Amino acid sequence: xxxxxxxxxxxxxxxxxxxxxxxxxxxxxxxxxxxxxxxxxxxxxxxxxxxxxxxxxxxxxxxxxxxxxxxxxxxxxxxxxxxxxxxxxxxxxxxxxxxxxxxxxxxxxxxxxxxxxxxxxxxxxxxxxxxxxxxxxxxxxxxxxxxxxxxxxxxxxxxxxxxxxxxxxxxxxxxxxxxxxxxxxxxxxxxxxxxxxxxxxxxxxxxxxxxxxxxxxxxxxxxxxxxxxxxxxxxxxxxxxxxxxxxxxxxxxxxxxxxxxxxxxxxxxxxxxxxxxxxxxxxxxxxxxxxxxxxxxxxxxxxxxxxxxxxxxxxxxxxxxxxxxxxxxxxxxxxxxxxxxxxxxxxxxxxxxxxxxxxxxxxxxxxxxxxxxxxxxxxxxxxxxxxxxxxxxxxxxxxxxxxxxxxxxxxxxxxxxxxxxxx
Numbered sequence: 001x002x003x004x005x006x007x008x009x010x011x012x013x014x015x016x017x018x019x020x021x022x023x024x025x026x027x028x029x030x031x032x033x034x035x036x037x038x039x040x041x042x043x044x045x046x047x048x049x050x051x052x053x054x055x056x057x058x059x060x061x062x063x064x065x066x067x068x069x070x071x072x073x074x075x076x077x078x079x080x081x082x083x084x085x086x087x088x089x090x091x092x093x094x095x096x097x098x099x100x101x102x103x104x105x106x107x108x109x110x111x112x113x114x115x116x117x118x119x120x121x122x123x124x125x126x127x128x129x130x131x132x133x134x135x136x137x138x139x140x141x142x143x144x145x146x147x148x149x150x151x152x153x154x155x156x157x158x159x160x161x162x163x164x165x166x167x168x169x170x171x172x173x174x175x176x177x178x179x180x181x182x183x184x185x186x187x188x189x190x191x192x193x194x195x196x197x198x199x200x201x202x203x204x205x206x207x208x209x210x211x212x213x214x215x216x217x218x219x220x221x222x223x224x225x226x227x228x229x230x231x232x233x234x235x236x237x238x239x240x241x242x243x244x245x246x247x248x249x250x251x252x253x254x255x256x257x258x259x260x261x262x263x264x265x266x267x268x269x270x271x272x273x274x275x276x277x278x279x280x281x282x283x284x285x286x287x288x289x290x291x292x293x294x295x296x297x298x299x300x301x302x303x304x305x306x307x308x309x310x311x312x313x314x315x316x317x318x319x320x321x322x323x324x325x326x327x328x329x330x331x332x333x334x335x336x337x338x339x340x341x342x343x344x345x346x347x348x349x350x351x352x353x354x355x356x357x358x359x360x361x362x363x364x365x366x367x368x369x370x371x372x373x374x375x376x377x378x379x380x381x382x383x384x385x386x387x388x389x390x391x392x393x394x395x396x397x398x399x400x401x402x403x404x405x406x407x408x409x410x411x412x413x414x415x416x417x418x419x420x421x422x423x
Contacts, residue, residue: 009052016133027051031056043063055067093170094160096126097192100264101126112146124150172268203221206221211226223271233270242329244257261321262297296310306404309417320354323358342411359380
């Protein structure tokens with residue numbers, strides 16, 4: 001079936017889904033396949049749940065409401081690209097980066113919705129499936145869409161950017177994330193910069209952090225910010241014991257995000273708000289009222305302690321940033337860190353470096369959890385290495401942590417947020 005023909009079915013539907021649990025009356029269901037599932041097997045259930053049609057690629061199945069295509073995933077992606085071509089009035093901002101993507105996307109969304117009709121990526125649906133689903137949520141009346149892109153290999157950002165065809169783009173930063181796929185920090189820079197390559201080639205606009213030595217070299221249409229020098233917007237960091245903040249022309253914008261590493265996330269959101277003529281007062285209102293609830297940069301007050309929960313994900317760069325931010329707080333401090341994943345042959349080196357960094361900062365307690373950290377046990381004279389969270393939970397039950405500040409951070413697979421109930 002031609003994409004243009006499939007588009008007619010899409011226009012008749014009221015939503016698109018790849019999950020039968022999220023089917024509403026009139027949903028267009030795409031029966032995706034993965035390593036451990038086959039959506040074709042759920043096509044009948046999707047129709048029973050109210051789907052208008054089911055897009056399938058198993059030609060042995062028959063139902064008048066089944067639409068057969070060669071490849072369901074490719075059809076979903078092609079449909080989203082075709083839909084994007086019809087959205088002449090919607091401005092799209094695409095963003096990627098090693099750290100802070102989702103927080104920055106959420107901040108930008110909160111700022112822009114003060115003046116515009118917007119949609120943005122839900123959660124972190126930022127891959128080859130999530131991006132098409134986000135694009136297909138854009139309506140003709142949507143004024144601005146903010147689309148997040150994630151990647152762990154070269155050419156992924158290139159592919160997603162070509163689907164999105166953004167008018168604007170930004171890269172939060174370049175860090176040691178997904179080294180297993182990118183190979184090195186140079187690979188990360190090359191992979192993430194595929195967004196910049198597209199913007200330059202298509203004469204589109206980039207929001208640039210001129211304080212970043214890599215972004216500072218960007219040659220193209222740019223809207224920039226920095227703390228010093230020549231940029232469209234000049235910001236200063238507000239030093240606060242607990243929360244990140246930003247100063248623009250002596251106008252203070254505070255947040256409820258822990259960690260001064262969020263300063264640049266705030267700067268991107270503020271720059272974009274100013275560029276799109278959102279008043280500085282409305283920007284402040286949006287940012288100061290945003291409360292993270294997704295294990296990212298959260299502060300939890302409990303038993304006279306401040307738990308700094310930044311446990312959605314972790315890599316060497318984000319770990320160092322979070323720990324460095326913690327060192328600036330006054331009072332006793334402890335860290336509870338979980339393994340960092342997807343580091344490939346750099347894993348041992350990066351876990352060793354991180355422990356050494358913690359030791360040099362004289363924390364009251366350093367708790368390390370996971371097989372990667374445990375491999376370093378005999379190389380450091382610190383007592384608290386654990387293979388599992390349950391081992392640490394037993395220790396905390398006997399010996400409660402008394403520090404005023406406690407940082408909890410680790411890769412998503414570690415689910416470090418579970419520990420908050422034991423502190």
